[in-house]
Amino acid sequence: MIDAQIYSARSLLVVGAHAFDAEVIAGPLAAQAARRGVEVTFLHLTMGEQGHTALAPAAYAAQKRAEAARFAARLGIAWRDLGYPDAFLPDDDAVALKIADVIREVRPDTIVTHWHGSWHKDHRAAANATKTAVLYAALPTLERAHPAFSPSLLLFGENWEDDEGFAPAHLVDVSEGFETWREAIVEYELARGLSSFPYVDFYSALYRMRGCLNGTTYAQGFATTSHSFNAGGGMFAGARHRPSCGCGGDA
Numbered sequence: 001m002i003d004a005q006i007y008s009a010r011s012l013l014v015v016g017a018h019a020f021d022a023e024v025i026a027g028p029l030a031a032q033a034a035r036r037g038v039e040v041t042f043l044h045l046t047m048g049e050q051g052h053t054a055l056a057p058a059a060y061a062a063q064k065r066a067e068a069a070r071f072a073a074r075l076g077i078a079w080r081d082l083g084y085p086d087a088f089l090p091d092d093d094a095v096a097l098k099i100a101d102v103i104r105e106v107r108p109d110t111i112v113t114h115w116h117g118s119w120h121k122d123h124r125a126a127a128n129a130t131k132t133a134v135l136y137a138a139l140p141t142l143e144r145a146h147p148a149f150s151p152s153l154l155l156f157g158e159n160w161e162d163d164e165g166f167a168p169a170h171l172v173d174v175s176e177g178f179e180t181w182r183e184a185i186v187e188y189e190l191a192r193g194l195s196s197f198p199y200v201d202f203y204s205a206l207y208r209m210r211g212c213l214n215g216t217t218y219a220q221g222f223a224t225t226s227h228s229f230n231a232g233g234g235m236f237a238g239a240r241h242r243p244s245c246g247c248g249g250d251a
């Protein structure tokens, strides 16, 4: 059970490719975490400004910034964006360094981002860049504006577009956060019928289905990192994982 680890932590960072992605891969989780006093930040790598049937990208980007702000206000969380163009998010070290700078500044105990198995190139790029960013944030020899920092937990959230090989290792109770999410998500036109995909129906049913399997009303599913990734992160985190500390564990 990672519920206590997430909800008793100081800080949570959710990295989404497009504004509205963080809101679905970790929206109810963020709402519940904020209620418990966790400082939550959403980082949108792009605003997801392509694809509106009537608005030009610049106008839709402005609309989505307003929607992101209203969603965040309802949850009582912070948000920021990196301003990359929708559909052209680079899968490169420059993006990873910008995410790493945010990690070093916010110092999140838990980070949630996309699962890499996605048909959407921006989602794959976000997943790759965030994993690299965790490495860059932790590298003590990499000098940036803020000192090195390593999160305790990196999770990959559930998104309908990221379903290639997604298998949740953890189900987290989000029952306290669901209603807040349900009321906040309709701040986005995407959730009010702009898309032909029935987002609210899909995600409400998904969170309920995960809850059925978790023994709670609602739950969100998360995949996690490999043992080797965790061991590597532990190397940069200091002596706590090293056998030389005498315990060989987390103590």
Ligand SMILES: [Zn+2]
Pocket (backbone or CB within 6 Å): 017, 018, 021, 048, 120, 123
């Ligand atoms: Zn997206």
